[in-house]
Amino acid sequence: MSQKVKVGVAGVGHMGKEHARIYAELAEAELVGVHDSNPETARKIAAKCRTRAFASLAEMVEAVDAASIVTPTMTHLAIAEPFLRQGKHVLVEKPMAMDTAEARKLVDLAEKHGAKLAVGHVERFNPVLAALEERLGRPRFIEAHRLSPFPGRSTDIGVVMDLMIHDLEIILHLVRSPVTSVDAVGVPVLSKGEDIANARIRFANGCVANLTTSRISPEKLRKIRVFQDDAYLSLDYMKQEGEIYKRLEGKITRDKIPVMKGEPLKNQLAEFVMNVRENTDPRVAGAHGFEALKLASQICGQMTPVGA
Numbered sequence: 001m002s003q004k005v006k007v008g009v010a011g012v013g014h015m016g017k018e019h020a021r022i023y024a025e026l027a028e029a030e031l032v033g034v035h036d037s038n039p040e041t042a043r044k045i046a047a048k049c050r051t052r053a054f055a056s057l058a059e060m061v062e063a064v065d066a067a068s069i070v071t072p073t074m075t076h077l078a079i080a081e082p083f084l085r086q087g088k089h090v091l092v093e094k095p096m097a098m099d100t101a102e103a104r105k106l107v108d109l110a111e112k113h114g115a116k117l118a119v120g121h122v123e124r125f126n127p128v129l130a131a132l133e134e135r136l137g138r139p140r141f142i143e144a145h146r147l148s149p150f151p152g153r154s155t156d157i158g159v160v161m162d163l164m165i166h167d168l169e170i171i172l173h174l175v176r177s178p179v180t181s182v183d184a185v186g187v188p189v190l191s192k193g194e195d196i197a198n199a200r201i202r203f204a205n206g207c208v209a210n211l212t213t214s215r216i217s218p219e220k221l222r223k224i225r226v227f228q229d230d231a232y233l234s235l236d237y238m239k240q241e242g243e244i245y246k247r248l249e250g251k252i253t254r255d256k257i258p259v260m261k262g263e264p265l266k267n268q269l270a271e272f273v274m275n276v277r278e279n280t281d282p283r284v285a286g287a288h289g290f291e292a293l294k295l296a297s298q299i300c301g302q303m304t305p306v307g308a
Contacts, residue, residue, distance in 0.1 A: 004028055004029055004030040005028060005029050005030070005065050005066055005273045005276045005277055006029075006030050006032045006063065006064045006065045006066070007023050007029050007030065007031055007032065007064055007065065007066050007067060007068070007273070008031070008032055008033050008034060008035065008054070008060045008063065008064040008066075008067045008068075009023065009031070009034045009035075009067065009068045009070060010034075010035050010036075010057060010060065010067055010068065010069050010070065010071055010079050011035075011036055011037075011068075011069065011070040011071035011072075011079075012034045012035075012036045012041055012042060012045040012070070013036070013041065013070070015070050015093060016034075016036070016045075016068070016070035016071075017045050017048075018265055019068040019070055019265070019269065020034050020045050020048075020049045020051075021048075021049060022263075022265060022266050022269045022270075023049075023068075023269060023273075024049040024050065024051065025266075026266075026269065026270055026273060028270075028273050028274070028277060029269075029273045031049055031051045032051065032052070032060075032063050032064055033046065033051050033052040033053065033054045033059075033060060033063060033064075034046050034049070034051060034052075034053055034054065035053065035054040035056070035057055035059075035060050036053075037071075039053065039055075042054070057079060057082065058082070061082050061083055061086055061088060062086075064083075064088060065088065065089065065276060066088060066089035066090065066091070066116075066272070066273070066276050067083050067088060067089075067090055067091070068090075068091045068092075068093070068120075068269070069083075069090060069091070069092040069093060070093050070120075071093075072156055073093075073095055073097065073098055073156060073157055073161070074098050074156055076092050076093070076096060076097050076098075076102070076106070077097055077098075077102045077105060077106060080092050080106055080109075081105075081106075081109060083115070084106070084109040084110050084113055084115045084117070085109065085113055086113070087113045087114050087115050088115060089115050089116040089117075089118075089272075089275070089276050090110070090115060090116070090117055090118070091118040091119070091120060091268075091269070091272045091282075092106065092117070092118070092119055092120065092289075093119075093120040094119055094120045094121050094122075094165055094166070094169075094289065094292070095157065095161045095165050095289075095292070095293050095296065096119045096286065096289040096290070096293060097293065098157075099293075099297065100290065100293055100294050100297055103286075103289065103290045103293050103294075104290065106286055107286040107287060107290055110286055116272075116275055116276060116281075116282055116285075117282070117285060117286035117289075118272050118275065118282035118283075118284060118285060118286075119282075119284050119285070119286060119288060119289030119292075120268065120284075121165075121166060121169045121170075121284045121288070121289065121292065122166075122264045122265050122268050123166045123167075123169075123170060123222075123237060123264065124169065124170060124173065124268075124283060124284050125264040125265070125267035125268040125271065125283070126237050126240065126264040126267075127240055127259050127260050127261055127262050127264075127267075128235045128236065128237050128240050128241070128242055128259055129170065129235075129237075130260075131235070131242055131257045131258070131259045132174075132224070132226065132233055132235055132242065132257075133174075135231065135233060135244060135257070136174060136226070136228070136233075137228040137229060137230055137231070138205075138207075138228055138229060139174055139175055139207050139226050139227070139228050140206065140207055140208075140227050140228055140229065141207065141208050141209075141210075141226075141227040142171055142174065142175070142207065142208075142209040142210070142224065142225070142226050142227070143209075143210050143211075143224070143225040143227075144167040144170075144171065144209070144210070144211045144212070144223070144224045144225075145211075145212050145213075145221055145222070145223050145224075146163050146164065146166065146167055146211075146212075146213045146214075146221070146222050147212075147213070147214045147215075147217035147219060147220060147221040147222075148163065148214070148215050148217060148220050148221075149215070149216070149217060149218065149219075149220070150190050150195070150215055150216050151215060157193060158186070158188075158191070158193025158194040158195070158197070158300065159186070159193070159194050159195050159196065159197050159213050159214065159215045160184075160186070160194060160197050160199075160213065160296050160299050160300050160303075161193075161293075161296055161300070162215060163213045163215060164197060164199065164211055164213040164296065164299070165292050165293070165296045167211050167213070167224065168211070168292045168295050168296055168299075169284065169288060169289070169291075169292035170224070171201070171209045171211075172288075172291055172292060172295065173288070174226070175203050175205070175207045175209070177203040177204045177205035177207060178203065178204045179201055179202070179203060179204075179295060179298070180202050180203060180204050181201070181202045182199060182200070182201050182202075182295075182298055182299055182302050183199070183200045183302070184197060184198065184199040184200070184299045184300075184302055184303045184304065185197065185198050185303060185304050185305070186198075186300075186303045186304075186305065187305060189216050190216055194300075194303065195214065195215050195216045196213070196214045196215075196216065197211075197212075197213050197214075197299070197303065198210070198211065198212045198213075199211045199299045201295075220238060221238070222236070222237035222238050223235065223236050223237065224237070230246065231244055231245060231246045232244070232245040232246075233245075233257070235257070240259050240261045240262075241256070241257075241259060242256070242257035242259060243255065243256055243257060244257050271283060
């Protein structure tokens, strides 16, 4: 595909408007339009991005080569399906579906109709992760913390599906070993689902991961620490900074990890457009999103309420 990729955005709320902004900026993409369940929101974002507001999803399906689906999780399958059936490429926000059955259907539809299916695990496109991967050996213990104030959105899902799933997908990518056991606790505070959760995951290769996630914290924090035989790496996703600790001649040395800073969402969407143009596989494909959702579902299913 030599010409610009024609893209659309379904759902232009909190996250979707950022998808639209970035597509409008990308040289290799043409934002042909947006759609939202609120027509006024669609018109407002369309005007800002100098594009059109589609009156229906059906119109968008016919007009695009690819689309971002940035709507509530419960709608992902219904909205993505007509695009995939027409062979249109889709990037669906995480979690990719409400459950693994819906996720499997999305993966199967994409495969059957020759469409690319990417899942919006944006942290995989954070420059910090590339810096970690360059220095990654065999992880023995991983600790991840992801804290945020209450968002007032995504309350149709608990914090495991909303936030922890980012770290689950990353840890599966780093460890690359089957999960052997999961222990988890969670507590609802401001919503029906859990707002704070902790999970301890054991892998067949001996690695253990401990994850703590909250969406009722007064502060924002997104960090990961990876302990391996020769080093301990500490990385901050928000600041896009990192340090590596090593033992040298009986002493512990500490060095800064150089990170080429950038906007993860822009990296993600630019790569998705490149996948469509050059017929390459997405970095976080449907199968990866499925595995992260499967593990998140396992954690939710085995979660012990605090105080129980």
